[in-house]
Amino acid sequence: MAxxxxxxxxxxxxxxxxxRDLNLKVGEGEFVVLVGPSxxxxxxxxxxxxxxEEITEGEIRIGDRVVNELAPRDRDIAMVFQNYAxxxxxxxYENLAFGLRMRKVPKDEQRRRxxxxxxxxxxxxxxxxxxxxxxxGQRQRVAMGRAIVREPKAFLMDEPLSNLDAxxxxxxxxxxxxxxxxxxxxxxxxxxxxxxxxxxxxxxAVMRDGILQQVDTPQRxxxxxxxxxxxxxxxxxxxxxxxxxxxxxxxxLVFGDTRLDLGARSLRDYKGRRVVVGIRPEEVREASGWDGxxxxxxxxxxxxLGAEQLVHIEIAATPxxxxxxxxxxxxxxxxxxxxxxxERSVTLLGRFDRHLLLTPGEAVEVAIDPRxxxxxxLETGAALPTADVxxxxxxxx
Amino acid sequence: MSSVTQIAPTPxxxxxxxxxxxxxxxxxxxxxxxxxxxxxxxxxxxxMVSTAFKPGHDILSYTPQWxxxxxxxxxxxxxxxxxxxxxxxxxxxxxxxxxxxLSLVLAFLAALxxxxxxxxxxxxxxxxxxxxxMVPLAALIIPLYILMSRVHQVDKLSGVIVMYLxxxxxxxxxxxRGFLLGVPKxxxxxxxxDGATRFGAFVRILLPLLGPGLVATSIFAFIQAWNEFIxxxxxxxxxxxxxxxxxxxxxxxxxxxxxxPLMAGATLCSLPVIVFFVLVQRKIAFxxxxxxxxx
Numbered sequence: 001m002a003x004x005x006x007x008x009x010x011x012x013x014x015x016x017x018x019x020r021d022l023n024l025k026v027g028e029g030e031f032v033v034l035v036g037p038s039x040x041x042x043x044x045x046x047x048x049x050x051x052x053e054e055i056t057e058g059e060i061r062i063g064d065r066v067v068n069e070l071a072p073r074d075r076d077i078a079m080v081f082q083n084y085a086x087x088x089x090x091x092x093y094e095n096l097a098f099g100l101r102m103r104k105v106p107k108d109e110q111r112r113r114x115x116x117x118x119x120x121x122x123x124x125x126x127x128x129x130x131x132x133x134x135x136x137g138q139r140q141r142v143a144m145g146r147a148i149v150r151e152p153k154a155f156l157m158d159e160p161l162s163n164l165d166a167x168x169x170x171x172x173x174x175x176x177x178x179x180x181x182x183x184x185x186x187x188x189x190x191x192x193x194x195x196x197x198x199x200x201x202x203x204x205a206v207m208r209d210g211i212l213q214q215v216d217t218p219q220r221x222x223x224x225x226x227x228x229x230x231x232x233x234x235x236x237x238x239x240x241x242x243x244x245x246x247x248x249x250x251x252x253l254v255f256g257d258t259r260l261d262l263g264a265r266s267l268r269d270y271k272g273r274r275v276v277v278g279i280r281p282e283e284v285r286e287a288s289g290w291d292g293x294x295x296x297x298x299x300x301x302x303x304x305l306g307a308e309q310l311v312h313i314e315i316a317a318t319p320x321x322x323x324x325x326x327x328x329x330x331x332x333x334x335x336x337x338x339x340x341x342x343e344r345s346v347t348l349l350g351r352f353d354r355h356l357l358l359t360p361g362e363a364v365e366v367a368i369d370p371r372x373x374x375x376x377x378l379e380t381g382a383a384l385p386t387a388d389v390x391x392x393x394x395x396x397x
Numbered sequence: 398m399s400s401v402t403q404i405a406p407t408p409x410x411x412x413x414x415x416x417x418x419x420x421x422x423x424x425x426x427x428x429x430x431x432x433x434x435x436x437x438x439x440x441x442x443x444x445m446v447s448t449a450f451k452p453g454h455d456i457l458s459y460t461p462q463w464x465x466x467x468x469x470x471x472x473x474x475x476x477x478x479x480x481x482x483x484x485x486x487x488x489x490x491x492x493x494x495x496x497x498x499l500s501l502v503l504a505f506l507a508a509l510x511x512x513x514x515x516x517x518x519x520x521x522x523x524x525x526x527x528x529x530x531m532v533p534l535a536a537l538i539i540p541l542y543i544l545m546s547r548v549h550q551v552d553k554l555s556g557v558i559v560m561y562l563x564x565x566x567x568x569x570x571x572x573x574r575g576f577l578l579g580v581p582k583x584x585x586x587x588x589x590x591d592g593a594t595r596f597g598a599f600v601r602i603l604l605p606l607l608g609p610g611l612v613a614t615s616i617f618a619f620i621q622a623w624n625e626f627i628x629x630x631x632x633x634x635x636x637x638x639x640x641x642x643x644x645x646x647x648x649x650x651x652x653x654x655x656x657x658p659l660m661a662g663a664t665l666c667s668l669p670v671i672v673f674f675v676l677v678q679r680k681i682a683f684x685x686x687x688x689x690x691x692x
Contacts, residue, residue: 052586072589079590085583089605102592150591 001028001186002063002153004049009058011044011210018044020210022058026154029184031177032215033201035191037233037327041210042190046156049188050079062153073102078147082159084139086131092118092142093127099150117149137168148179154186161196173199194234198222206230208327228381231278231374232326237310239278241326242346243318243378246270253277253370256316256344260293262370265386270375275384276320278374281310284350290367299362300347309352313364317346325381445667448660449473456656472661479658481636485644489623492554492640496561496622497615503562504569504614505607511570512577523574526567534564538631545632552634560632561622569614576610577603612677619673623666641666 004026011019019041026032034042047053049060051072059066067075078099086095093114100110118124121141131139140160147155160176161169177200180187191197197204198218205215206229214226225231231239244255250268253260255277267275287294297315320326348366358364375384448456450468476482510516511523541560542551550556580603588598626642633639636647645666648659 050586050590052589071594072586073592073594075590077590079587081583081587083581083583085581085587087584087588087602098588099591102588102597146587146591 001184003028003061004154004186004188005059005061006045007059007061009045009048009055009060011041011048011053011056017210019048022210022212024205024212024215026186026188028186031180031187031189031200031202033189033191033197033204034207035194035197035204035233036207036213037329038192039209040207042192042207043158044210045207046079046158046188046190049075049154050077050156051075076153077156078150078152078154079156080143080147080158080160082162084131084143084160084163086139086142086146088131091128091130092123092134095131095142096123096127096145096149099146103150113149117145121145121148136164137172140164140168140172144176144179148183152185154188155180157187157189159191160189162191162193169196176200195236198234204234206233208233224383225278225374226383228276228278228322228325228376229327231376231383235280237281237349237351238327239280239374240284240346240348241276241278241320241376243274243320244277245274246272253373255318256295258293258295258316258368260368260370262386265370265373265375267375267384267386270384274378276322276325276376276378276381278376279348279368279372281349281351283369283372284313284348285367285369286350286352286356287365287367290369292370293368295366295368297348297364297366299358299360299364301360302358304354307354309354309356309358311350311352311358311364313348313350313366314345315348315366316344318344319346322378322381325376442667445660445663448656449664451657453657472657473665475655475658476662476665479644479647479662481639481644481647482662484637485639485641488554488638489641492558492561492629493619493622495558496565497618499558500562500565500569500618501611501615504566504573505611507566507570508573508577512574513582526570529567530564530571534627538627542631551632552638554633554638557629557632557640560628561625565618565621569618572614572617573607573610576607576613580606616674616677620670623670 006022006024009019009022010017022041022045024032034045036042044053048055049062049067051067051070055068059068061067062075062077087098090098096114096117097110100113105113114127115124118127121144123138123141123145126134126138131142134142140163143160147157157176161172164172173196176189189200198221201218203215204218204221206213206221208229214221214230216224221230221234225234225239228241232241242255244253244260246252246267247254247259248271250266250271251262253262253267253275295315297313299311300314301312303310303312350366352358375386376382377384447463447465449472450465450470451462452467452469452471455462455465455467511519541563545551545556545560550559584602584606585595585598588602589595593601624642625640626646629640629643630646633643641662645659645662648655648662
């Protein structure tokens with residue numbers, strides 16, 4: 001077991017930077033998930049650790065060794081590939097034993113370890129089959145087994161679940177997390193799926209365009225996103241975002257016809273300026289019984305999910321113009337019909353109790369608790385410090 | 398009256414059968430066409446083999462003899478005892494073996510470079526390889542002859558070998574590159590992470606998966622080198638240095654053609670190709686990489 005550490009690591013292909021000045025430390029036995037949209041450099045970062053990609057600048061350490069110049073086989077790590085990369089001409093047994101054979105482990109020791117892993121992963125009956133005779137889930141387990149059997153210093157996993165169907169993915173997600181906890185092996189896991197990242201990682205590192213945005217525990221990432229990108233990327237459905245003006249010496253927020261008293265969260269440094277306001281769908285509430293500010297809106301759409309319902313509510317506010325600051329996949333739905341007057345409206349996504357009866361077209365009052373709002377700089381996208389919450393460290397760890 | 402209660406009207410028969418019968422008719426048409434093509438392909442081979450077993454007067458009779466009624470082996474003994482037969486066999490074997498081995502090795506390395514490494518001018522190179530194959534061989538013979546005579550390679554087996562390589566290699570490189578691209582790079586990478594060297598990953602993982610490609614390429618090279626006539630005919634003057642195909646042409650003289658021994662010789666010449674194909678065809682198991690990746 002060992003730590004993995006990126007020290008000012010950069011990678012570029014010609015003039016195109018893929019990873020920029022990455023600093024990240026994966027502690028011993030820790031499970032860190034690198035997450036971000038496709039093309040954000042997360043796989044490149046992982047492949048640099050494996051030795052499959054040269055490092056343009058900086059240092060990668062595994063344990064106390066700098067591995068920049070080390071061949072993949074000398075790094076003592078195991079990697080699970082997105083497409084499993086099982087050797088098609090070898091049986092499951094041979095696939096599992098390949099790494100041991102390469103490391104000249106004695107034959108009977110090989111057999112003992114392979115059989116033990118096969119039993120643990122439920123592959124014992126399939127040792128003589130070839131990969132083409134296995135189902136997707138079984139192949140995935142062989143790929144995992146091949147990594148585990150070597151007892152390496154660290155696991156590297158490159159989207160190992162993305163080829164599985166939804167049900168199996170949820171099952172294997174728990175399985176991998178369980179195996180990792182049991183073996184206590186340092187793990188760096190790459191995914192583009194933020195749900196996977198949130199459920200599996202001890203800590204989650206969010207990347208975008210080759211730049212690390214924030215590293216923290218899943219909960220803190222969710223509660224205190226460092227910038228607009230993290231706010232829009234983490235959480236499903238994504239955070240509602242719109243623009244608002246800070247008035248009255250930073251004590252009030254104005255959007256549409258709404259004046260919201262910020263109370264303890266005053267934005268004194270931003271008085272007279274426009275900021276981005278974010279609110280999680282579960283914090284959007286129906287206003288009955290709420291004595292704070294009410295926001296008038298109209299129900300556009302109700303999506304019943306069984307246990308709860310997602311309600312699209314149109315309110316008067318300015319939509320966020322800076323699409324470049326948020327995750328492309330989390331773009332808020334545009335103005336409903338493209339009608340001129342509707343362009344000053346924003347669709348809030350609310351996660352409501354299923355017993356609340358709402359129908360499309362109905363007028364509704366929404367309660368917004370200023371204590372639950374997130375504020376971001378309109379220019380930089382950085383989270384704003386408020387009187388009660390000091391600045392969030394962007395990249396910590 | 399029947400006691401069965403009819404709950405739905407019986408479907409109107411013609412509406413169902415008409416498209417089906419038309420389909421069947423079309424299928425039969427294609428089958429007949431296939432058989433005709435087969436006959437056209439097979440008949441010359443049959444005629445060659447059957448003529449090889451016919452005595453001279455049967456071969457030249459005006460009423461064609463479809464089946465040799467009095468089969469004889471004399472044509473074969475005549476062919477084998479014809480001058481320079483064994484020389485020609487030896488020459489053909491040398492040329493073919495060297496071309497197959499060299500083309501496999503060179504094409505494999507070239508294809509590896511083209512498929513796995515990026516270097517300056519790779520794309521134009523690939524296009525040129527394809528383009529070269531578009532040029533008709535006949536157009537090249539005279540310039541090549543002049544070129545080869547300058548380097549004293551006319552009337553030498555080595556000259557013919559080089560010539561054969563020039564047109565076997567582009568195809569072989571192209572084919573093998575395709576096979577190499579079909580092997581996901583993660584397989585090698587995984588082997589390297591698992592503890593193999595780059596060369597080890599290549600030998601243990603890549604090479605076994607390329608078997609079918611190597612077999613396909615070697616068959617192509619074998620057929621090309623063994624069956625080639627024009628180049629060998631133009632380049633090899635001395636009878637002792639000629640290959641089997643040129644030797645076959647020696648049955649046609651100014652005084653006429655000795656059909657019996659010619660056909661017997663032709664039959665003998667086709668045997669090695671068939672034997673080679675039968676030996677290696679079992680290795681052409683396509684879809685060997687199935688199951689390597691994805692679910």
